[in-house]
């Protein structure tokens with residue numbers, strides 16, 4: 275099933291740049307800084323924690339992100355990790371990636387939020403240039419149709435990468451508004467939305483509401499990390515805001531869950547490994563994916579932080595297949611339905627629908643004709 279999940283063309287809508295960094299890249303950046311005579315900003319123990327990719331509480335995750343942030347400090351480091359993340363998702367046959375990141379001002383590295391965004395965009399463009407062209411990928415794709423061959427990566431002219439700018443919950447209303455204004459200014463360069471993320475124990479909704487409303491008014495998609503911990507009052511206010519998408523929603527009490535289901539069906543970005551490893555959810559079979567999926571609520575499988583949690587989108591699909599007993603046809607439908615929730619616009623949706631539909635017979639045809647879509 276894992277190989278079938280890798281072959282499936284997939285849509286990734288919830289991936290944090292600094293959470294998706296390869297552990298080996300963290301080590302390499304540190305080695306390079308050390309060779310350049312810099313004092314290392316983290317201890318060997320901290321480095322091992324960052325690169326361990328295992329179970330960790332949410333609080334530990336946010337400590338880790340702070341450590342990653344003192345390593346990926348320069349424009350060149352940011353561009354490099356963005357390029358690698360694009361290549362990694364393409365390698366996993368993600369055909370549409372919405373990457374999100376928090377613009378950071380670091381005067382000591384001559385970095386402003388704007389120059390940070392420029393570095394990320396440069397990295398994305400570099401990553402795309404490093405992918406094989408469709409023609410070169412065709413031979414590999416033909417080989418990939420043989421049963422045991424590894425799937426071909428999504429070539430440069432098939433994968434689309436868009437950017438969401440995140441507001442960190444530590445930011446005040448002015449900082450949040452600055453990020454939104456930048457997002458609006460960078461729409462022509464592929465910024466399609468704004469996200470609210472960060473430590474759910476920090477800050478309060480009123481701080482960012484105005485900035486998020488400005489994002490919506492500027493025609494940007496808005497997605498919120500909601501209910502990652504139990505905070506029903508805040509979650510209720512987030513639902514009232516009617517964002518375009520919601521991340522996590524692990525802790526919904528009955529009335530909130532009913533409200534969500536009765537809502538205009540706000541799509542949920544669900545991150546199975548992230549939620550289980552951070553103990554926001556006790557086990558895969560108990561993940562709220564099951565309930566939402568059974569109720570027909572729109573759900574999208576996502577990785578969250580593939581570097582920190584050691585996952586890929588293919589793994590998330592394979593985990594869902596095993597935990598919720600989904601046959602390959604259902605996985606294809608899940609990926610196909612995700613297209614409807616991208617922030618990249620109608621033209622992009624049409625392109626993705628066509629691409630997914632063309633690949634369907636390759637993925638499922640023979641098996642469905644035999645009346646059996648179990649992989």
Ligand SMILES: CNc1ncnc2c1ncn2[C@@H]1O[C@H](COP(=O)(O)O)[C@@H](O)[C@H]1O
Pocket residue numbers: 290291292293335339340374375376377440442443471472473474499502548552578579
């Ligand atoms: C595990 N669940 C999560 N919950 C909430 N926020 C999260 C997160 N995982 C990541 N982030 C947010 O993304 C930042 C790292 O990427 P960027 O520096 O923006 O690229 C983290 O600092 C946090 O604000």
Ligand SMILES: [Zn+2]
Pocket residue numbers: 288290471499521578
């Ligand atoms: Zn997240």
